[in-house]
Amino acid sequence: MSTIKEVAKRAGVSVGTVSKVINNIEVKPKTKQAVELAIKELNYQPNVYARGLKVSRTNTVALILPTVWHPFFGELAYNIEKNLRQHEYKMILCNSEGDYLTELSYLTMAKQNQVDGIIAITYSDIEHYVSSNIPLISIDRFFNDEVPYVSSDNFLGGQLAAKHLDEAGCQSLCFIGAGSKKENTTRNRKKGFIDYCEKYQKTYEIFDLIGSQSEFHEKMEQFLLEKIIKEHSIDGIFAVTDAYALEVINFLEKHQISIPDDVQIIGFDGVKSSKHDQIEISTIRQPIEEIAKESVAAIIHLINKETIEKEILLPVHFIQGNTTKRQKDS
Amino acid sequence: MSTIKEVAKRAGVSVGTVSKVINNIEVKPKTKQAVELAIKELNYQPNVYARGLKVSRTNTVALILPTVWHPFFGELAYNIEKNLRQHEYKMILCNSEGDYLTELSYLTMAKQNQVDGIIAITYSDIEHYVSSNIPLISIDRFFNDEVPYVSSDNFLGGQLAAKHLDEAGCQSLCFIGAGSKKENTTRNRKKGFIDYCEKYQKTYEIFDLIGSQSEFHEKMEQFLLEKIIKEHSIDGIFAVTDAYALEVINFLEKHQISIPDDVQIIGFDGVKSSKHDQIEISTIRQPIEEIAKESVAAIIHLINKETIEKEILLPVHFIQGNTTKRQKDS
Numbered sequence: 001m002s003t004i005k006e007v008a009k010r011a012g013v014s015v016g017t018v019s020k021v022i023n024n025i026e027v028k029p030k031t032k033q034a035v036e037l038a039i040k041e042l043n044y045q046p047n048v049y050a051r052g053l054k055v056s057r058t059n060t061v062a063l064i065l066p067t068v069w070h071p072f073f074g075e076l077a078y079n080i081e082k083n084l085r086q087h088e089y090k091m092i093l094c095n096s097e098g099d100y101l102t103e104l105s106y107l108t109m110a111k112q113n114q115v116d117g118i119i120a121i122t123y124s125d126i127e128h129y130v131s132s133n134i135p136l137i138s139i140d141r142f143f144n145d146e147v148p149y150v151s152s153d154n155f156l157g158g159q160l161a162a163k164h165l166d167e168a169g170c171q172s173l174c175f176i177g178a179g180s181k182k183e184n185t186t187r188n189r190k191k192g193f194i195d196y197c198e199k200y201q202k203t204y205e206i207f208d209l210i211g212s213q214s215e216f217h218e219k220m221e222q223f224l225l226e227k228i229i230k231e232h233s234i235d236g237i238f239a240v241t242d243a244y245a246l247e248v249i250n251f252l253e254k255h256q257i258s259i260p261d262d263v264q265i266i267g268f269d270g271v272k273s274s275k276h277d278q279i280e281i282s283t284i285r286q287p288i289e290e291i292a293k294e295s296v297a298a299i300i301h302l303i304n305k306e307t308i309e310k311e312i313l314l315p316v317h318f319i320q321g322n323t324t325k326r327q328k329d330s
Numbered sequence: 331m332s333t334i335k336e337v338a339k340r341a342g343v344s345v346g347t348v349s350k351v352i353n354n355i356e357v358k359p360k361t362k363q364a365v366e367l368a369i370k371e372l373n374y375q376p377n378v379y380a381r382g383l384k385v386s387r388t389n390t391v392a393l394i395l396p397t398v399w400h401p402f403f404g405e406l407a408y409n410i411e412k413n414l415r416q417h418e419y420k421m422i423l424c425n426s427e428g429d430y431l432t433e434l435s436y437l438t439m440a441k442q443n444q445v446d447g448i449i450a451i452t453y454s455d456i457e458h459y460v461s462s463n464i465p466l467i468s469i470d471r472f473f474n475d476e477v478p479y480v481s482s483d484n485f486l487g488g489q490l491a492a493k494h495l496d497e498a499g500c501q502s503l504c505f506i507g508a509g510s511k512k513e514n515t516t517r518n519r520k521k522g523f524i525d526y527c528e529k530y531q532k533t534y535e536i537f538d539l540i541g542s543q544s545e546f547h548e549k550m551e552q553f554l555l556e557k558i559i560k561e562h563s564i565d566g567i568f569a570v571t572d573a574y575a576l577e578v579i580n581f582l583e584k585h586q587i588s589i590p591d592d593v594q595i596i597g598f599d600g601v602k603s604s605k606h607d608q609i610e611i612s613t614i615r616q617p618i619e620e621i622a623k624e625s626v627a628a629i630i631h632l633i634n635k636e637t638i639e640k641e642i643l644l645p646v647h648f649i650q651g652n653t654t655k656r657q658k659d660s
Contacts, residue, residue: 060390060422068398068423069408070604078399081425085432092390093398093423095411102415273603274400 002042011038026305057116061299062092062106064120069095071271072288073121076139079292080119087300089116100124110134117299135302137295140185142311148302150295150312151185157284157316158192161238161266164282164318166202168264168325170236173202174227176248177240178209178216189240189268189284205234220244221251228263229255235263242267242283249281249323265323282321290314332372341368354387356635387446391629392422392436394450399425401601402618403451406469409622410449417630419446430454440464447629465632467625470515472641478632480625480642481515487614487646488522491568491596494612494648496532498594498655500566503532504557506578507570508539508546519570519598535564550574551581558593559585565593572597572613579611579653595653612651620644 008015011034020027021035038044063080065073081091092115096102103122107129109115117135130136130143138149158175165173175193179186190208197204207223209216227234239245245267249259257263260282270285272278279285294312301308320326338345341364350357351365368374393410395403411421422445426432433452437459439445447465460466460473468479488505495503505523509516520538527534537553539546557564569575575597579589587593590612600615602608609615624642631638650656 062420067408067605068411069404071401074399074404077423078397078425081398081423085424090392090422090424092420093407093411094415094420095408275397 002044004044007035007038007042007044010042011035058114059088060090060092060115061296061303062094062109062115062118064094064096064103064106064118064122066098066121066123067095068093071273071277072269072286074273075271075288076121076292079289080296083293083296087296089296089300096122096124098122098124100126104129107134107136110136116303119295119299135299137299137302139291139295142185145310148298148308148310148312149185150291150298150314152286152291152316153313154185154188154316155192155195157268158189158194158238159196160192160316160318161189161268161284162193162196162202162204164266164324165236165238165264166196166200167327168236168260170264171203172234173197173204173236173238174207174234175204175238175240176207176220176223176244178220178244179240186240189238193238217247220247224248224251225255228252228257237263237265239265239267242269242271242281245281245283245323259323260325264325266318267323270319279319280321280323282324283319284316285319286316287314332374334374336372337365337368337374340372341365354635388444389418390420390422390445391626391633392424392439392445392448394424394426394433394436394448394452396428396451396453397425398423401603401607402599402616404603405601405618406451406622409619410626413623413626417626419626419630426452426454428452428454430456434459437464437466440466446633449625449629465629467629467632469621469625472515475640478628478638478640478642479515480621480628480644482616482621482646483643484515484518484646485522485525487598488519488524488568489526490522490646490648491519491598491614492523492526492532492534494596494654495566495568495594496526496530497657498566498590500594501533502564503527503534503566503568504537504564505534505568505570506537506550506553506574508550508574509570516570519568523568547577550577554578554581555585558582558587567593567595569595569597572599572601572611575611575613575653589653590655594655596648597653600649609649610651610653612654613649614646615649616646617644 004015004018008018013031013035017027017031018035021032061084063077065077068074068077077093084091094106103124103126106118110118111134119137119139121139127143130147136147138147140151142149162173175190177190209219237248239248245265249265252259252263259265267281267283270279270283291314294314298308298312334345334348338348343361343365347357347361348365351362391414393407395407398404398407407423414421424436433454433456436448440448441464449467449469451469457473460477466477468477470481472479492503505520507520537550539549567578569578575595579595582589582593589595597611597613600609600613621644624644628638628642
């Protein structure tokens, strides 16, 4: 049986280069061809075990998310697994529940080649541990310029929400949001909303409670009581998520505010708790299928050591529900 | 370095037996101890690669379910992964969507030791492929005496539903169900319901459409129209799932039947679309956490070649929602 030295000699490269090719480490395409040809011609059998140690492709990708027991993450996990399967990858699921040690253990697995790559939705403090030497795709969160991320176009979503409230006849708009400083891509929903209002000179108000979830409900209800129940000075609301939109709706209906007649509301996410579920509130739907598809395509490119875009923004769409008026032209 | 022969000689066993111990194949405890001692004393290093081929513990368990994008399966997958992690197992998730070829591919993985075991919720025709030589735990479905299965105590659930309708003052009860012949454990919900009614001589009716999902809605509405809207001859309904219960509720409310004043309704499942979700209808809740815990414990016993019970039935509980009257004593 021929040796790696003979292969190197025939291909006119160093033994190290042959080893790189065997172990799927990037070399010039021409070099790769030459080595592969030599391997074929000499019928060279690399030491499978040694190779196993180095290459150790597991054909598995780990999906880290807070919990799959949630409509949005459930739909996302479903679609990511579906796409991975089409590429003959298995999906290892990790419900981190935001526990950063659990998340780190998966990063370690990737470093040790126990998984080929990771797709992660995480909001915990792992910035210092993620780096370009781990095949990692981040969804909805920007870590640093080295870590590619896939996200809905939140800015566009904010613009669309304002646009639809405007076209549905709302006179004074309002953004209602809250959240941790970390969800920086989500922040863009507000920016897009403001951008539209400024551009088209719509009067608008911003209610945004950053970092203090606890007092959110009380503060929001005070705000709605003041602005809507008393002053009637708001007739169009864009809530940063469907969950917040539902809270606003419940509160206003308790106070005999009719939706969409008195106040129109648009949420964000458009999650469905199962495939055949109906979306009832008007919302900006995240392109979950596309997020899954693009994340999987990206992680596989990374695993294959191909270069990819660092930021993949996917378009969102308005979905007409029963919390905004249908427009004549639509 | 010492050889396997020397280990065998020192332990006073055959080389084959030593190999078995190295590869975690069951031998008498005493024999195992003797071999392990000999390995220690001789500082014997088995050929790791050969061993890797034979033992091939992956510390992964595959979870096969129709789709994780569903409240019940989402909660189940969340809890199964949580329990597997506590045992240092990773969970590979497969959304089979009932596709029996997809399910078979995972059975093959198990046969080839690409996964250590499988936990499956499947209703497709894979009877002929499951056997005791694959570590497989079936949830909610009985295959054959060789395949252990974990399930809610559906019979008890049926009894509980009838009992609570009875104790809430219902005079004539009714079971409403439908489903394929394969969900045989679910069938027991009806049997338990009938058992209670017979035992306590409650008048009851059965509406059960087996195998013909398509015409279910029409037939059920005809039935409700006849028995409730016209005859008022039913005041307590046990629906075989929450989904059916919701259909019944929507139909009756459309016809100005007040729930629970005119008709009381109990469903089955008690699913929540997320951890913080509220259950609103009265229902028999499946012990999803226990199902997950027991399934994981069982599959790990199987992987370790320990014998386990073939049928693990877990108790269900009634949850008071707003579709039955609160009882004075409760």
